[in-house]
Amino acid sequence: MQKIIIMELNEDINDGLLARFFLGAESEDDKIVLEEWINHSPENASLYKDIEKLKLSLQLLEKIEKVDSDAGLERIRQLIRKRNRPVNVFRILRNIAAALFIPLLVYSTFYSLSSSKKVNYSLLTETVVPNGVRSKITLPDGSTVWLNSGSKLQYPSTFNEKARNVKLTGEAFFEVKKNPLWPFKVEMGKIGVVVKGTSFSCMAYPEENIIETTVVTGKVGMISNGKTEKEFEVLMPNAQVTYNKDNNTYVKKVVDASRYIAWRNGKLVFNDEPFAQVVRKINNWFNVKIEIQDKELLDYKYKATFENESLYQILELLKMTAPIQYRFIKAKANKDGEVNHDTIIVYKRKKGAA
Amino acid sequence: MIYLFLICIFGFYKRKGLKSSVTTSDLFLFDRLKKGDDTVFDFIFKCYYPGLVVYASQFVLDQMCAEDIVQDVFLKFWEKSKTLEISTNLKGYFFLSVKNGCLDFLKHQKVLDKYRLQVLSEGDIPNALDVDYYVESELKNKIDLAISKLPDRCREIFILNRIEHKTPKEIAVMLGISNRTVETQIGKALRLLRADLEDYLSLGALAFLLINK
Incomplete structure (x- = not known):
């Protein structure tokens, strides 16, 4: 050595x-x-x-x-656009309306309750949550509803006739105040949900062919909205019914309910769902417009949870797990200076290309 | 665009020796930027972004955070670009801004990072995190040129190893030579590269190696 x-x-x-x-x-x-x-x-x-x-x-x-400096540059352009967006009168009005909404609601509830009880009318109120936003509202009976992006809830400004009926388009999580005498009913097109005091999540987007109900606590009755209302299933916690609008069938299974209400806490979760639904969720969440160019991509299923990730980061992660590629088309302002959505075209990645 | 590019290359070469003063190319770029030429912003971004991200990740140790910090710097630069008067060169401006961004970021981190912050901000480590390592075009051109000057066999083996990440064993099998020959050729390549890159290698200390340890 x-x-x-x-x-x-x-x-x-x-x-x-x-x-x-x-x-x-x-x-x-x-x-x-x-x-x-x-x-x-x-x-x-x-x-x-x-x-x-x-x-x-x-x-x-x-x-x-x-x-990847192209992706970085795209992100910067996005940020710059956000700051440059022209002042939109409609948006301001909408914000004012949103700010006034709760006080007016309280006032109108109070007013209608304190005024003559003999008059039996109720005004239909509608809360619309645009894409990119989530919202929490309190119903006249004290129940709380969280509305996910791109959703609409219709309900009377006062509940009467011993019924609490609301109508949902989109996705919502309900925490219903217990009242065994006044059942709480959510109408979602062909089917609905009846409860007495539980918490559960419903998803009924018009562009999707399914209506999904997931129970978090308590008991939830599923009803069909035919001429005669019929209860066809009673669900316990963590049970989920997925109803298919096309062929009027449904599937019942046990799931981890927390994954289906995580959006409430700002998490974007995909539960083994088809690409079409993933895209719909991303569109609503970020207020963008993704177009799928190759139909075969629709067969891919995704399971993922995102918390603070940006749109770009999510797209990159999706790109890593499936053979997809995407490109941005910048939003253009029209004549009135209003900017519409950024469009993202998603297509199948060719073999061999990075 | 090509004209712009040439100006910049010219600028990079000229920069040697006048480290902190404004270069002609920077002035030219600024002039165009103030007149609202968007391609200039894109050009500057592509020049500096990759290096800045890697530079920032030496501080914050996380690629995502590093990208956010650098993007923030560029956003501020864009906002100010119409009014900004530069007193230093662009390169200095970007690397300093990113460094400050990183230090701010670390300040808001847990106690664990406090030590790191102290080392980095007080760190009178000479030439710590020398920015010359991070401007891709400069570094890359120099190294590529030096590699291209290697003798054929030597270059082939070095490229197989560095670019295609083949182990000496794999290279030996591929070329039908002994493992020992491959190692000897790599060693030879190193000596030649060292001789060719002497100026560059004598630049900074390796302070950020210390930081990584």
Whole structure:
């Protein structure tokens, strides 16, 4: 051992050892030789240092080349557009309406309750939650409703006739105040839900062919809205009914209900669902318009949870797990200075292309 | 666009020696930017963004956070671009802004990172995080040129290893030579590259290696 070291020191270091150090593949013996060699002369130390720098430079360069600057630029453009958006009178009015909504509701409830009880009318109120926004409202009976993006809830400004009927388009989570005498009914087109005091989630988007009900606590009755209302299923916590609008059939299964109400806490969750539904959710959530170009993509199923990720990050992650590619088409302002959606075209990635 | 590019390349070469003063290319870019030329912003972005992200990730150790910080810097730059008067060159401006962004970010982090912050902000480590390592075009051009000057056999083996990530064993099998020959050739390549890149390698210390450890 000793002999070998002395030989190496005298002869200058062997190229193979230098290569092994550079590749990070040096053996224990190599390390001993290397250390002796470095300490032998300042020239050796300087060569060693330079090789280390070279190694680092190459590593950094590789990292730098991996950064996707196109995607970064797209994100910046998006941010810039957001700041540049022209003042939209409609938007301001909508914000004012939203701000006034609850006080007016309280006032009108109070007013209708305190005024003559003989008058039996009720005004239909409608809460619309646009895309990109989620909202929480309190119904006249004290029940709470969380509305997901792109949803609409219709309900009377006062509940009477011992019934609490509401009508839902879109997705909502209900926490119903207990009242065994006044059943609470959610109408969603062909079917509906009757409860007395439970919490559950409903999803009924017109563009989708399913209506989904998931129970979180308590008991939920499923009803069909024919001429005669018929209860066809009673659900317990974590049960879920998916009703198919096309062929009037339904599937009942047990799920983890928390995954279906996570949107309430700002999480975007895909529960093994088809791409079409994923796209609909992203469109509503971010107020964008994704178009699927290749129909075969519709067969892909996704399971994922996103919390604070941006649209771009989500698209990138989807891209990693399926052979898709996408491109942005910038939103353009029309004559009135109103900007419509950004459009994202999703298409199948060709084999071999990155 | 090509004209712009040439101006910038010219700028990069000229920059050596006048590290913190405004370069002609920067002035030219600024002039165009103020006149509302969007392609200039895109150009500057593509020049600096990748390097800045890697630079930032040396501080915050997280690619996503690094990207957010750098994007924030560019957004501010865009907002100010119409009014901004630069007293330093663009490169200096970006790397300093990103560094400050990273330090701010770390300040809001848990105690765990406080130590890191201290090291980085007080860190009078000479030439710490030398920005010259991070401007892709400069670094890449220099190294590519040096690699292209290697003798044929040497270059082939070095490229197989560095670019295609083949191990010496795999290369040996591929080329029908011994493992030892492959290692010797890589070692030879290293010596030649070192000689060719002498100026560049003598630039900064390797302070950020210390930070990573």
